[in-house]
Amino acid sequence: MEKYSPVRTRRPRMTASHERFDEAVQALLDQRAELAHLEKAAALNERTMRVAHDIRNPLATIQAVCSSLILETDDTHQRERLELISAQVERLTATLAVAVQGAGDADDAPVPVDLRDLASSLVNLLQYQTRGSIHFAIRIDPELHYRAPERGLTRSLYHLLRNAAEAVLGHPAAQVIVEAHRIGGELEIAVRDSGPGLPPALLEQGLRVYSAAQSGSALGLCSVERFLRGLGGKLLLGERATGGAEIRMLLPVECGESGLSAH
16 A cells, blocks of 8 residues: 555645646636737727717817807797707717717726736736747836826736737747836836837828728727826837837826826
8 A cells, every 4th residue: 555655645736736727827818808808998999089089070160150150140940950950069079078088997096006017917928828939028126116097007018018029929039028117207118029120101100190091009009109198108119229119108207186106
């Protein structure tokens, strides 16, 4: 009987190890599903904003013309019809305002975010998705935190990292670098890769013009830019001197009433 005891003592450890592995894989799958949901929501939000902008201007024109005609006409019935049109335009404008407000992340309240921990979790997910074929480097101080809407920041950084991973996938010496640090009164989060670089048309035309005829990654970049703009920040697109893309998110360290700060 003693010769079987080593087998019985190893099996529980193997089972526990397998369970931990399964839990880790499931956590990655859950994280991927959540990020996919956030990306779909972001794309929908961006499209909503664009449609709202396209509709709002014609409505304003109709409202202005109606107001002018109401003042000019002496026909009572004509005035009543114009006032009815004007009232419906106001109703549409109000509905549009509610839709635009709902398209944002109103419930994504600012919280302190551990930037290195956030980057590490996203890199782990991308390494799993790319089967370890890309070298990721994280250059973020473990003590660096930033108070911001966590879902929006997670979605934005994931989009930049995924774009970079897709750009270098299959290339020799594929590398993606994410780093964050303070520069004066701003926090810079940069994602750099060793890929072919950004499309020349994107750099020449600018994001808004270029994305109007594009979809996918360009639309996602618009969503990132809108998120940053809502925090008083900006998105900068460029090229690395050694080749590859460089995309930087700049965020204010102190944002007044919004209470955002880096520590």
